[in-house]
Amino acid sequence: MKVVICIGSSCHLKGSRQIVERLQALVQEKGLEDKVELGGTFCMGDCVNGVNVTVDGVKHSVSPETVDAFFEKEILAKVQ
Template sequence: MIKISICGGGNCDMNGSFETMAAFIKAVDDAGLYSDVVLTKAFCMGECNNGPCVRIDGVKFRHVHPEDVAVLMATEVVPKVRAEQ
């Protein structure tokens, strides 16, 4: 199971973490990976000047906006799901 956490701290929320979460929800749904991925909203990740921040299986990514989600899905999420199968 791959865990994706999107920072929900104040600065990340103001910088678009809600939209980033929505993009991840859609991408996971479109890829049919709901049984392989857990999406959560996390408390502040301590990167207030670098948000929105996303953590994928413990690896933090900074400045993640909806337009970045497809690349992260292709390079980080899908390969990890395949490796676990």
């Protein structure tokens, strides 16, 4: 599974760095390093909906407040 977080300037201002760090921690906590590949990308051209995160190409709008729920629903639930 490939998870790509937008680190463009607009998404950065909305907390993409916290989201990256939280996702890294959660992936490690659940031992999913072999299954989940985290990456970053520059502006996805959809700043209004940022922070944008794609999971196998499907775009989601995530914030530092919703990152845990996002991880459970879109990553943990689908990866096994």
